[in-house]
Amino acid sequence: MGPLIHNQKEIDRLKNNYDISLHQNINEVKQNDTIIIRTHGITKDNIQQLKTKDADIINATCPYVTTLQNIVKNIDQNIYSVVIFGDKNHPEVQGAKSWASNLDDIYVVLSADEFENITFKKDKIAIVAQTTRNKQNYLKIVNKLILKYKEVLVFNTICDATLQNQDATYELSKQTDIMLIIGGKNSSNTKQLFDIALSNCANSYLIEDEKELQDVWFENKKICGITAGASTPNWIINNIIEKLKDKCE
Numbered sequence: 001m002g003p004l005i006h007n008q009k010e011i012d013r014l015k016n017n018y019d020i021s022l023h024q025n026i027n028e029v030k031q032n033d034t035i036i037i038r039t040h041g042i043t044k045d046n047i048q049q050l051k052t053k054d055a056d057i058i059n060a061t062c063p064y065v066t067t068l069q070n071i072v073k074n075i076d077q078n079i080y081s082v083v084i085f086g087d088k089n090h091p092e093v094q095g096a097k098s099w100a101s102n103l104d105d106i107y108v109v110l111s112a113d114e115f116e117n118i119t120f121k122k123d124k125i126a127i128v129a130q131t132t133r134n135k136q137n138y139l140k141i142v143n144k145l146i147l148k149y150k151e152v153l154v155f156n157t158i159c160d161a162t163l164q165n166q167d168a169t170y171e172l173s174k175q176t177d178i179m180l181i182i183g184g185k186n187s188s189n190t191k192q193l194f195d196i197a198l199s200n201c202a203n204s205y206l207i208e209d210e211k212e213l214q215d216v217w218f219e220n221k222k223i224c225g226i227t228a229g230a231s232t233p234n235w236i237i238n239n240i241i242e243k244l245k246d247k248c249e
Contacts, residue, residue, distance in 0.1 A: 002091055008208070042061075069099050092132075126153040209236055
């Protein structure tokens with residue numbers, strides 16, 4: 001159900017090597033199919049629909065995403081209005097939001113400025129974050145809420161691996177002349193790494209494979225830093241490193 005991960009190169013490799021098909025719609029699922037639920041999860045309604053088809057369900061939802069879903073599910077919306085910091089169009093956020101007990105009192109925001117257009121139904125707020133968002137931006141939003149509302153319940157749902165990768169990328173990008181961020185251009189966590197690298201290194205580039213490397217990027221550069229999104233497989237990273245060996249002494 002949906003791309004297993006946000007890396008089209010790896011999805012293509014899987015399709016070429018295994019007998020699989022990619023479903024975007026529950027109606028495409030046939031009785032007794034074996035269905036793998038993507039890393040980002042699916043909505044509560046979609047899971048219920050799959051069960052009615054007697055499908056053999058393999059749930060590959062990331063454990064951090066499952067935790068996020070369970071937190072949203074268990075928040076008492078008789079007490080709290082709920083905020084999700086994330087991209088409203090991202091499947092992870094759509095899936096997490098679907099578990100709310102009151103869909104009329106849960107809000108998805110990408111910046112603190114969006115609160116100006118929201119009227120919460122409660123004076124107490126519970127907030128969670130899409131697992132791959134930038135922690136500094138999350139803190140800005142949390143601080144905005146704390147200054148304005150009586151009680152704010154904050155859950156740190158950004159995954160540990162994402163936090164570590166963001167911190168490492170920030171430190172590495174301060175030491176380099178050029179940064180390569182490897183991953184799918186539709187991957188949220190990869191784009192977050194790109195933004196972080198760009199804050200320190202103007203010569204930062206988001207690429208999906210070695211074919212996108214350009215010689216001009218490396219002119220008069222001495223130190224190249226490399227990082228990769230969570231969905232980037234080792235074979236792509238290794239291909240890029242081998243290509244760089246040909247370019248660098």
